[in-house]
Amino acid sequence: MMEQPQPCCRGAEVLLNLQPTSSVCIQYHRLFGPHDDLVLLELDEKLLPDVLYRRVTLRGQPDEDAVLCTKSKTYSVKFVGTSNSVFLVPHADYSTLCKNSQDCDGEDYKQQVGASVIKVAPGNMELVEVAPRLDKLKSIISENLYSSDEALAMEDLEFMERSMRRLYTWDDLTNMVQASDDELRTGLKALSAVEIDGYWRIVDQKYMDMILRMLLHNSVLNDWSLNTLIEDEVVSVLESDGFPRKLAYHCLHVYGNRVEEVMDRGVWRMDARRVCVHFAREILGQGKRKMESFMEEWTRKLPEEMQASFEMLEGEVLTEKLGVETWVHAFSVSSLPFTPAERFSVLFKERPKWEWKDLEPYIRDLNVPGLSSEALLLKYTRRTQPTIDAEPVFNAR
Template sequence: MEMVAEQPKSACRGAEAVLNLQPTSSVSIAYHSLFGPHDDLILLELDEKLLPDVLHHRVTLRGQPDEDAVLCTMSKTYAVKFVGTSNSVLLIPPSEQLVLCGNTQDCDEKDRVEKLVAPVIKVAPGVMELVEVAPRIDRLKMLLSENPYRFDDALMSEELDEMEKNNTRLYSWSDLNDRVQASNDELRSGLQALSAVEIDGYWRIVDENYMDGILNMLLHNLVLNDWSLNGLNETEVIGVLQSDGFPCEIAQHCLQVYGSKTDDGVWKLDEKQVCVHFARAILRGGKMRMDNFMVEWMRKIPEGMQASYDMLEGEVLTDKIGIETWVYAFDVSSLPSAPAERFSMLFRERPKWEWNDLQPYIRDLSVPGLSSEGLLLKYTRRTQPTPDAEPVFSAR
């Protein structure tokens, strides 16, 4: 393949000869001496908004050998897809690889020009494209669930130090970056959603029984020391919990999980978080009659707090058995984050869902380019006997 044009010797050379080619000009093309498949060279097609991140080395490729790679910026995750092309895409090396050729012996010195040849080193069969995807955060949940932080970890600190050095089931931020296909911002959000805490350089989720223990101790000290629900002094609370045997990181974590910091710099307990915690603890034993559950729940709620069943949206489901209503735990945080797997599990739990029941279990799903309505159209079949009736969703 050759498109011949004669240009002065001072014209652009190599790849620049093609990049700066004028509309009415042409350049000769020839095989480079190192022409070959060059599988280490891959073309990546980018949206302009991603170009600064790539040029300034603010992107990483993540994935294990058995996973498809993803490209992550600081805030988003992109699947990397190969797309074949029907047209030939020629790769031309930089200008230092220019080949000058052509017979000029028959030309007068005044008219002599040299023909520029752009040397092709590879013919690319296609390009890699980036498609924004939701972070693959389920792996984070799986990794941190391998070794939750328990009472024994706090009691046997020396043995734990040795275990940390040898146990591959403990993960630092760097470890999670290597293993979880999510951007840094998405990974931080995932850790927050799991109520994970960094202890001695490793990210852990805290065992439910341990959280029961420290919350009950906090509430006990709240009464004992006449603390206000809405005015907890951080230093004082952490000091008292440490004296009761809880590590500083766990005491701080307790405040962050069950409270929030006010503008005045003090902490107040979050009514919903505390009430939901006790509901979860009660239902850990299994399904209960609704009336028995409500009596037990109200008995557990700290004085000064008001619990309502609306707090348990996305936490529990009910069954009607005869004339009785039973309640059981069904936590949205235990469900997969991938939409197909999420809907599959939901419809295994119930073949049909009313919208009010279904909505709390899908509103956290995030699929770039697909709205909540789009998710429902893709994964469910909607029926509505009358225009005024509540829609019912079943598996598609």
């Protein structure tokens, strides 16, 4: 004989406590309707704690598709329709006993318990992990670079008011950029951004060059080893040279690595690759150069403690043969879009065909959840290999 649910249960509780082989009477709720503000969300179990404890946010502007962000990941939000009837039943406070004494099997029950359906859901929202959308971050904080003029005009109120019109706080960025907090911080670090007076800024390259050159100059004057720079000494001297204390620290972060604490004093080691890349960019910023000429000037500009190696410039420059001469020109991965489709479009505009050894540094940083580098190549390129021993060549699909 079919069992009946406990008469003490009402509303959604009826369904939650429904036993196998039991039945329940279904009826329309008096507030039944489309209720567009009620949406079903399908979740992976690992995301439940974040949602239940309100550790997620929806991000996006009115003209953008919304994304859901946890502390460390970003998910696209997509509607998935269903052909099944999915009934939404509110909790007991909004449900009523069946007014019809006829149950679903045609038998009379004076106190038949009912579940009142307030909405029939046509589908649910689905979450799919996606890469953070950081191209917008690069675009907006590049609008107003922090320059030496701004540093010198800190007391010029009119200048400061003009310069602050396109500045962004952390809260501004989280409202505008579709990325989790951790991904946003990683993006800011990749752009060498620094927080100045509450606003996230990119320092003008010429100004960074001035600070770096002064640091290297002071290392010679004060007999500092670039492998053991004492933080307090470096910052104090740069500050006395007229650079803001914040930017003195920033210079160490951009071009060095903190290695240890010695008697409660921070010690830094200048990163040879970052310093060498900086001077290579400066030289090639004026246009392409013959390899011999470039290497000669590049080596001359570097500190004595650092040795130049062309391998350091992987992902920063490209070479080409023109007759018997080899020329080199700037082409930095940091200037490329973050989205794969746009990245490959720019790459194939630069070169119609790429050998793997040249292409790999320019796609290594692409991070698309669920897609490996091989999958990205299959999606966006065509691979040709004349012989088994030949290097594969990639062109646009």
